Amino acid sequence: MTGFEQVARVDEITPARPKRVNVGDRECVLLSVGGQLFAIENLCPHQRYSVFHQAVVDHYTITCPMHSWSFDLRTGKAITGSGRLNIFECRVENNMVWVKKQDTGTDFAD
Numbered sequence: 001m002t003g004f005e006q007v008a009r010v011d012e013i014t015p016a017r018p019k020r021v022n023v024g025d026r027e028c029v030l031l032s033v034g035g036q037l038f039a040i041e042n043l044c045p046h047q048r049y050s051v052f053h054q055a056v057v058d059h060y061t062i063t064c065p066m067h068s069w070s071f072d073l074r075t076g077k078a079i080t081g082s083g084r085l086n087i088f089e090c091r092v093e094n095n096m097v098w099v100k101k102q103d104t105g106t107d108f109a110d
């Protein structure tokens, strides 16, 4: 898969256990919600703490443990606070998770 990096086995990611992985020079968090996989950069738009691997996830809402800004995993948009998550495209093939590398800077704009 051109531009994608193999990062984990599917069974390593459960709703109760997000997984922190490196994709190129970025740190991402893989999450499983409702049977769907998400890959987000582990970098909060607020003060850029890398703590989403410890975040609370409720349905499709992820809440940063630092100051409780929350975001929609499907769109990346802020629910409380401002800015947006940096979402990475991910795919599953042969029971492995592949995440597309990003070369450009993180865009936290609305």
Ligand code: FES
Pocket (backbone or CB within 6 Å): 044, 045, 046, 047, 048, 049, 064, 065, 066, 067, 068, 069
């Ligand atoms: S660093 Fe995430 S809400 Fe402040």
